[in-house]
Amino acid sequence: MSGPLVVLVGPMGVGKSTVGQLLAERLGVGYRDTDEDIVAEQGRSIAEIFVDEGEEAFRAMEKQAVRRALGAHPGVLALGGGSVLDADTRALLAGQRVLYLSMDVEEAVKRTGLNAARPLLAVNPRKQWRELMEARRHLYEGVATAVVATDGRTAEEVAQVALDAL
Numbered sequence: 424m425s426g427p428l429v430v431l432v433g434p435m436g437v438g439k440s441t442v443g444q445l446l447a448e449r450l451g452v453g454y455r456d457t458d459e460d461i462v463a464e465q466g467r468s469i470a471e472i473f474v475d476e477g478e479e480a481f482r483a484m485e486k487q488a489v490r491r492a493l494g495a496h497p498g499v500l501a502l503g504g505g506s507v508l509d510a511d512t513r514a515l516l517a518g519q520r521v522l523y524l525s526m527d528v529e530e531a532v533k534r535t536g537l538n539a540a541r542p543l544l545a546v547n548p549r550k551q552w553r554e555l556m557e558a559r560r561h562l563y564e565g566v567a568t569a570v571v572a573t574d575g576r577t578a579e580e581v582a583q584v585a586l587d588a589l
């Protein structure tokens with residue numbers, strides 16, 4: 424299979440970075456994160472990109488970042504939570520091994536709270552989480568080859584379940 428060994432998708436705050444790094448360590452492979460790629464390339468935070476240029480511009484950057492990362496053969500690749508909104512990105516994921524790290528709305532509110540660094544949750548996090556999950560759950564499920572529920576699990580536990588699912 425070309426591309427990464429495994430791609431992680433799921434909502435922001437679900438633990439893609441932490442679990443992804445644990446998985447990479449255990450598998451003895453590299454770790455890459457498209458959010459980090461965008462920040463490095465742009466020299467500014469994701470929040471700043473949203474404020475300066477808006478979500479649409481960010482999504483265009485994200486689409487390119489995902490395409491590049493998928494072609495670069497990182498071992499474990501974590502995608503930003505909104506990357507599955509793009510139909511071309513979803514099509515690119517079709518031949519990949521994709522783990523969807525899931526959590527329910529209450530877990531999401533508890534984990535992320537009011538977080539200004541995450542521009543999509545700046546106001547009324549519970550309502551926004553509900554809407555985000557409703558809009559995206561089927562997209563995550565659609566690209567996933569396996570789903571790992573994270574509710575009530577530590578990152579180590581999630582990584583172990585993910586390893587077993589590979």
Ligand code: S3P
Nearest residue numbers: 434435436458469503504505542
């Ligand atoms: C977003 C998720 C974030 C980041 C941006 C938008 C989203 O990534 O790309 O804030 O739309 O869900 P993480 O899932 O890595 O936090």
